[in-house]
Amino acid sequence: MTVHHHPDPATLMSYAAGSLPEALAAVVSCHIAMCLECRAEVNWLEEAGGALLDGLDGERVTSGAPDVGDASALAVRADPRPRSSASVPSGDVPAPLVALVGTDLHAVKWRRLAPGLWHKKLPLSKAGGGDLRLIKVAPGLKLPEHGHGGQELTLLLDGAYSDCFGRYGRGDIADLDEEVEHQPIADPEVGCICLIGIVKPSRYKGWMARLLQPIVGV
């Protein structure tokens, strides 16, 4: 797969640092599952995390090492979370998403938002502000021109769309900040399915409502 559009370097750096908000980190982890280049970038960025950890002044630790001779310390509870490793191929769905939506994007239980537009909201941790959802757009549908209240990451999982920045196909990511306005048009043959993560400043509400307003006339 050839990926043409990648996250902003500042997005990748925060991802490797573990400080990217959850909704955005989810989208980047899916992109990385599809993009060898960005995986390599994150790899060397993590080395910076290691170097900085090495350089920290330690705090005094009052307890000793856990007693690993004790069998109970080894009774490992299995980690129930999906491994977000890139190495598991799963058809159209990047590995980190499989636990949430299964392996077939077309079998997702879509909810219709407007003619030609469907979505599925994906769960985030309670503390994680923001919004994560899948969007499915019918072939040729033109979304109204819209801006973004905060940073928005859109990953193309299937099909394609075009806007003033170019054509986005499978694996491509659009990393848009609050200053950007765009008007995406879904591919006339196949439409598109995207994963969209957004963080919004508290003053900004109802981005979906704003996006849909011109379509559904609410």
Added chain:
Amino acid sequence: MLTLVHDDRLGSCQISRPGVRIRRESKRIMPVSTSASAADADLIRRVAAARDGEAFAELFRTYAPRLKSYMMRKGADPTTAEELAQETLLAVWRKARLYSDTKGSPTTWIFTIARNLRIDRLRRETPWQALPEGHDETPSDDIPPDEAVDLDVRRTRIRKALATLPAEQHEIVVLAFVDGLSHNEISDRLGLPLGTVKSRMRLAYGKMRGFVEDLKEL
């Protein structure tokens, strides 16, 4: 509203309110030499191969204080921070046989474990960050010698790159990696526009990348 942030470890004092900013340069986090890296990798291998409690205790002595400090930087109280440091090292014990130093230095591997744990416990969000590729899924392979050399060089170069970053870029990298702050949080903390935070981070990224981009692994 006046905010005074004082941090002894950083040796920095910042006063920020609209129109007023006084900032002293913070002390640099200087990573320790990479020679420790090979010794630590060896300790992890001993834990993996022989469940060597001595080796584990040594890893604990080296890393627990820094890990406690790392957890406290994100706001954990000393007791919680120490528990999280313990938990990180228990994960090192459990996953030791998955460690392979073809993918990064021991401290980078430990950083990624601590990073994910910190997101999970302190931010109460799902960590979408993968551990360095391969660590989770596959046991160590033998290291092709030329790659091992490249990775050692990369380790050293990343440390050099961090040391040569201009102070204003270095500060932002530390806030992202060590303090775990998002772009918005860094912008609030430093009283800088979001755009400035991102552009400094991009500059830091570009500069660091320049140090490693000729390496084969990248």
